[in-house]
Amino acid sequence: MSIKLGFKKSSIAITALLLSIGMTAKAGVVYDYIKNNNELMIATDANWAPFSYINDAGEMEGFDVDVAREIAKRMGVEARFITPAWDVITSGNWNMRWDVSVGSMTPTASRSEVLNFPAVYYYTPAAFAVHTDSPVTTLAGLNGKNVCTTAASTWEMYLQGNLDMLDAPAFTYKVTPGTITSLVDGSACLDDTRLGAGVRNDAVIDSVPMLQNAIDSGYPIKFLGDNAFYEPLSIATDKGNNDPELDAEIARIIAEMQKDYTLTTLSMKWFKNADGSSNDYTVAY
Amino acid sequence: MFVDTVVEDKALHKPAFLIGLSVAVLAFFFAFNFTNTIFGEFLSPVIGNPEESGLFGRFVVSFVLSVIFVLNLLAISFARLKIQILIVWFELFLLFLAFAYSFDLKLSFIQSRIGLMISKGLFTTIYISAVSIVIATAIAIVGAIAKLSNNGFAYAIASFYTSLFRGLPLLLQVYLIYKGLPQLGFMVDAIPSGIAALSLCYGAYMTEIFRAGIQSIPKGQWEASRALGFKSGLILRKIILPQSIPIIVPPTGNQFIAMLKDSSLVSVLGIWELMYLAKTLGQRDFRHMEMLLTAAMIYWGLTIILEMIQARIERKYQQKT
Numbered sequence: 001m002s003i004k005l006g007f008k009k010s011s012i013a014i015t016a017l018l019l020s021i022g023m024t025a026k027a028g029v030v031y032d033y034i035k036n037n038n039e040l041m042i043a044t045d046a047n048w049a050p051f052s053y054i055n056d057a058g059e060m061e062g063f064d065v066d067v068a069r070e071i072a073k074r075m076g077v078e079a080r081f082i083t084p085a086w087d088v089i090t091s092g093n094w095n096m097r098w099d100v101s102v103g104s105m106t107p108t109a110s111r112s113e114v115l116n117f118p119a120v121y122y123y124t125p126a127a128f129a130v131h132t133d134s135p136v137t138t139l140a141g142l143n144g145k146n147v148c149t150t151a152a153s154t155w156e157m158y159l160q161g162n163l164d165m166l167d168a169p170a171f172t173y174k175v176t177p178g179t180i181t182s183l184v185d186g187s188a189c190l191d192d193t194r195l196g197a198g199v200r201n202d203a204v205i206d207s208v209p210m211l212q213n214a215i216d217s218g219y220p221i222k223f224l225g226d227n228a229f230y231e232p233l234s235i236a237t238d239k240g241n242n243d244p245e246l247d248a249e250i251a252r253i254i255a256e257m258q259k260d261y262t263l264t265t266l267s268m269k270w271f272k273n274a275d276g277s278s279n280d281y282t283v284a285y
Numbered sequence: 286m287f288v289d290t291v292v293e294d295k296a297l298h299k300p301a302f303l304i305g306l307s308v309a310v311l312a313f314f315f316a317f318n319f320t321n322t323i324f325g326e327f328l329s330p331v332i333g334n335p336e337e338s339g340l341f342g343r344f345v346v347s348f349v350l351s352v353i354f355v356l357n358l359l360a361i362s363f364a365r366l367k368i369q370i371l372i373v374w375f376e377l378f379l380l381f382l383a384f385a386y387s388f389d390l391k392l393s394f395i396q397s398r399i400g401l402m403i404s405k406g407l408f409t410t411i412y413i414s415a416v417s418i419v420i421a422t423a424i425a426i427v428g429a430i431a432k433l434s435n436n437g438f439a440y441a442i443a444s445f446y447t448s449l450f451r452g453l454p455l456l457l458q459v460y461l462i463y464k465g466l467p468q469l470g471f472m473v474d475a476i477p478s479g480i481a482a483l484s485l486c487y488g489a490y491m492t493e494i495f496r497a498g499i500q501s502i503p504k505g506q507w508e509a510s511r512a513l514g515f516k517s518g519l520i521l522r523k524i525i526l527p528q529s530i531p532i533i534v535p536p537t538g539n540q541f542i543a544m545l546k547d548s549s550l551v552s553v554l555g556i557w558e559l560m561y562l563a564k565t566l567g568q569r570d571f572r573h574m575e576m577l578l579t580a581a582m583i584y585w586g587l588t589i590i591l592e593m594i595q596a597r598i599e600r601k602y603q604q605k606t
Contacts, residue, residue, distance in 0.1 A: 046555070046561075046565045046568075047564065047565050047568050048568075049568055049569035050569070053565065053568055053569045054401075054557075054562070054565050054566055055569075056397050056398060056401070057401070058401040058404075058405055082475075082555060083555040083557070083561075083565075084475070084554060084555040085553055085554075085555065088464075088554075088555075093464075093467070093468070095467035095468075095472055096472065097467070097472065097474065097475075185564065187568055187571075188573075190571065191571075191573060213569075214571060217570055217571040218571075219571060
């Protein structure tokens with residue numbers, strides 16, 4: 001990450017603020033800024049392999065990162081990444097610190113109060129995992145137990161029983177945990193899980209590719225039962241700086257990437273199963 | 286330290302103390318059963334299979350360990366003071382290494398990423414700390430003078446500032462500045478937000494240090510300078526401040542060291558400094574301990590360098606006075 005003082009965007013942020021008083025922001029402010037600046041600022045997580053992480057060379061890498069680079073390329077601008085904490089992204093009010101989030105965000109009713117979701121680009125299942133020595137054998141066995149997950153995630157909402165996904169397939173709450181341990185960095189849950197069943201938590205819920213990645217890295221964990229639910233994952237933009245032109249452009253690019261199989265290719269590249277076969281998560285189940 | 290003219294015998298060389306210590310150490314090692322560790326394996330010719338050796342094995346292992354421990358202390362006690370300090374440092378460091386080794390670290394993993402930790406993480410940490418230190422020092426000088434002035438506005442503003450910024454956790458200040466300022470129309474990026482929070486927080490602490498340093502100079506100095514016809518600004522600059530610097534330096538050095546480590550709090554804003562990279566770099570391969578321990582060693586090394594610089598500055602001012 002290069003070091004820059006952030007004042008160059010302040011004038012446009014003030015303009016946007018003034019415009020938003022009394023009327024919705026003028027169409028195209030953010031998109032014009034991206035074009036003029038020749039740079040798309042993308043917020044994504046740096047702690048969530050294989051979706052997005054920092055590689056040995058100090059660059060962002062992963063499925064989300066490849067999708068984001070492709071979007072910037074098709075817009076004809078450079079891609080730049082910024083890595084705020086997940087709850088900072090989902091709480092909205094970006095104030096043009098960054099332009100879009102390409103971070104596998106599930107559209108929910110509560111998030112849509114502060115964010116726009118211009119395009120769903122893939123779908124992943126979420127699942128529970130337990131320590132290989134865990135006595136729990138069914139999802140119902142987790143009722144009343146301690147389950148760990150990422151703070152402000154859809155998995156946390158699922159555990160709390162208030163998951164309000166938009167345009168998602170029907171699901172049921174199969175687990176009612178006794179305690180929910182929410183960590184800012186959800187991957188730290190697995191470090192607790194590997195200490196043993198019931199030591200710091202009894203189970204963890206996360207996205208299937210992430211858990212598979214942990215298993216491949218030699219973590220003593222195993223999937224428990226069927227997938228808990230399927231979630232659509234979308235690009236997000238800021239409602240505070242509402243820009244229909246940017247949203248339309250993103251929707252157009254994602255549709256194009258679906259049509260020419262770019263998304264499928266990327267999904268096959270990043271999401272492997274234990275037996276080495278690939279997953280195409282870009283089609284709705 | 287104060288050097289006493291009466292030199293007493295070393296406590297370790299008194300038989301009563303030595304026996305008491307040996308028994309205490311033996312009890313300690315016996316209480317924390319070391320039979321199933323590498324020491325038990327080492328003594329297996331005497332005690333047989335460590336797992337089945339029972340109380341006898343446990344006693345033999347703890348006895349051998351305590352003999353080694355006490356003999357080591359005795360041997361060190363005969364050396365000169367400087368050598369003693371060196372040996373004890375070295376042995377404690379070995380213990381720390383053994384602690385790190387017990388995590389089963391993968392050294393090649395550290396090697397592949399340490400370049401990035403230093404070129405990006407360490408650089409950003411030093412950059413943020415250095416800028417914050419300069420700004421905080423400037424704030425502290427102004428704040429201290431304001432707190433000592435007779436001007437009601439200056440005093441009120443300075444005391445309100447120190448009260449507020451010493452009264453809030455630094456992490457909270459980081460969030461307030463990063464999330465709050467944009468709501469007022471000032472778009473501040475992550476790094477300037479972090480620097481602002483660190484400078485304001487440490488500026489408040491250092492204001493109090495500078496104020497106490499200036500106040501510790503006896504009133505007679507002011508009165509004598511007045512009698513010689515100096516103006517108050519000149520008295521402060523040429524007579525009071527030079528005398529208070531030796532008093533200010535040690536606690537200020539402490540603040541610098543504390544700030545260097547508190548700069549890790551800005552990692553919550555996604556700045557790629559040492560702590561952030563330590564948390565994220567090991568993530569893909571699920572090797573967190575490697576990166577955390579590497580960052581720990583880098584922070585420690587930096588602190589040692591700062592301590593040495595501080596000692597040097599202190600010596601310089603001690604010679605002058």
